[in-house]
Amino acid sequence: MFLDSPDAPHVRVFDKWYHIGLRPVNKLQKFHKDQLAIQPPMELEHVKIQSKMWWFCLNQVATPLNTMVRSIYDKSKKVINAIDKQTALLSYLTGDKIPFNSTWSDVDHVLIPIFMDKKAHWILGYFDIANWHINVYNSSFKTIRDVAVLDAVEPLQNVIPQLLCCLNIL
Incomplete structure (x- = not known):
């Protein structure tokens, strides 16, 4: 299990990938349809993440x-x-x-x-x-x-x- 925070270069790579196709002002489609899917899907334990919307929703949590x-x-x-x-x-x-x-x-x-x-x-x-x-x-x-x-x-x-x-x- 990793407990260390990601280093700056990894964060920049993730941010660059995540923001490709992101349309934050669009209330219905947060990502361009061609940039929404994750192929191959990411697996976090038993969860297969097939869409960038997973990250978007996780990032939109209200009050901690x-x-x-x-x-x-x-x-x-x-x-x-x-x-x-x-x-x-x-x-x-x-x-x-x-x-x-x-x-x-x-x-x-x-x-x-x-x-x-x-x-x-x-x-x-x-x-x-x-x-x-x-x-x-x-x-x-x-x-x-x-x-x-x-x-x-x-x-x-x-x-x-x-x-x-x-x-x-x-």
Whole structure:
């Protein structure tokens, strides 16, 4: 499994390939029909990607999960049932919010990108549902201390169990 970020030359090659035929202002056809298909199809585990629309949809995800969690975290400390009414937040766990997502009851692990506002830095949470364990990957561990990382993860560790209870995944 690769955990390293792609290097700049690889990102440029991917961006160049991805943007061939891209028509961002066209609401119905995001890619020119001659540039839509991927041949041969790419395989990511059990998913065969045959169209650039897969990448487009993945790139169009609305509000990141950790942002939604942070927004309800303070409220959930004051209002007992605050999370029960958060259908938008629950839709992440049911697989309805993110393209190509699965319901959390059908998976063992979830990857959660976490943006650290105070540090303007992304970290990755790897949530093991069965063992109730979150591993956090921080590429700037030399400059961003564990205390800052724990502060960024705290809302997740408090809100996720409540969400799982709401969905009867526990």
